[in-house]
Amino acid sequence: MSSQGDEAAEQGPETVGSALSSSSAETDATSGDFITVTIGATVPTGFEHTAAEEIKEKIGVDARISKDRGRIYFPITTDKLFQVHLLRSVDNLFVVVEEYDHYQFKESKEETLMELQQLAAKLPWTNALEVWKLNGTLKKKKGHRKGGNGAKVKPNSEAGDAAIADTEDQDLSQAVSAAEGQKKAEETPDTETCTQDAEETSPGAKLIKFRVTCNRAGDKHSFSSNDAARDFGGAVQEFFQWKADMTKFDIEVLLNIHNEEVVIGIALTEESLHRRNISHFGPTTLRSTLCYGMLRLCKPQASDIILDPMCGTGAIPLEGAIEFNSSFYIAGDNNDMAVNRTVNNVCHIQKRRADKGSVSGLPIDTVQWDLCNLPIRTSSIDIIITDMPFGKRMGSRKKNWDLYPSCLREMARVCRPGSGKAVLLTQDKKCFSKAISRMGGLWRKQHTVWVNVGGLHAGVYLLKRTGAVFGQTPEDVYESRGPANTQGDDKDDKELS
16 A cells, blocks of 8 residues: 655755755766665565576675565665666565564554654665665666657656656755755754755755555554555655655655564666566466576576477567577467467567667577477477466366376477476466376476465476386376367467466
């Protein structure tokens, strides 16, 4: 929930010090005077360690995994802020204002909410606001490279965004100055002077719009998320003299509460970074960040041939072709609409690359086929990675009992014995486990990552292809019940992404 302050307090913080110029954060970066802050990131639940590995590999710092699943934290200096936006495993980013590992909440609701109100004026906002501002300049440059097409990036932006951008630097100067003068304001008893200074600063300047979003988990709290966002947001409004707006805001303040862990932050992403590859969506399109986690799990090598036999919108092979482009990807589906979506998504990425003047080609082929009778040579595929039908939005649990054994057998046929791997996502865990037990001579389960997919508890299974020769194991005696049952009555029962 978001804060909804009705009235701005008459008394504001003391405004002291020189205003932060529009290029001060950039000046710090060029002069080597960097700020060190903690960045928080939300990641696909279950792939926290994968995200930590990527951060260590690409930024060179160690990430800390939160007690609250799906969140990690890591330190950076402001000169590396742009690298954070290039990470493939994170959904949303925020800069940490303050964090408490063991916050002692009061027993009564009223005392707790009063304490949250008092907390807003005690927080060290200065560095976080400067990072937020630097992040804004990075996004402006990015928008300029795209031809200023900012409306697609933030659908709820106002028609007056240009005016906001013009006054943003001046407004943030006041906010940062207010935060910097916070300690001095606390030591100054003459509150009338403070109020007068705040009122006389930049008369007529456009106020910053903000909202507070509270994410709360735990059953021992005496308050709701809405209560916390409302009262904390009202105190933030009173301290900074910002204007509360739940939909068209400039700054989003985050209040994350997980049992006794409390983290206050400022959002650095307007929309999730997982929305980066797909322009033509299907009913079960996977997040690109989840696709990246699945790909890292199988560790693609140069010249590997990677197959997605139920590609849906092509989210998995697209992410692979962009990030692990030394491998070759074959994407296929039995549904013509799914194949068309994949082709359109590939063309969209290629056109976007061509417009930027970079190499537009992607190592992907797209084919329409029968999943249980793939037009692929035996033992020719290195890695199989796909999102199998859960039996909810696509297909049914009943059909899965026929489909899973048949497709696992066909996957075993085309996969290289001894070295081949498969990474398969499904929420139908009972059916999958039974099917694997029937394929015991062909597949060995090595590792399982439990993930949250749209609120569903699913498993990402890493399988190893045994050295058994296809056609010479007891499992090969199994006779499928025919393509009509394994494929289902409707072709779209296996449309995945």
